[in-house]
Amino acid sequence: YGKRITEFKLVTPKGLGRQGEGSNDCAVWVINWMMQQGENEYKIEVDEGSRLKIALQLTLHPFNKNRDLMLTKSLEHKQAFVKGNDPEEKN
Secondary structure, X not given: OOOOHHHOOOOOOXXXXXXXXXXXXXXXXXXXXXXXXXXXXXXXOOOHHHHHHHHHHHHHOOOOOOHHHHHHHHHHHHHHHHOXXXXXXXX
16 A cells, blocks of 8 residues: 555545534434444434434344343333332432
């Protein structure tokens, strides 16, 4: 190859966007950016919906060793909530 790193041009993808000032959503922003790889335009939005989508993808992924435990605990919490015994209200 014979080229030095300083000889390469820096190319920024079109419409890349930036993470919001003072945002603590670095991981969510990067995950969304990575999932959009290869697209001509990046439309990255970080909101409750995008956070929930990523959380569910990570939680429900077959490689998650704690998947079954988390699903069981979630179901228990839901059933307690429906019966009016919301564990969150006890705190």
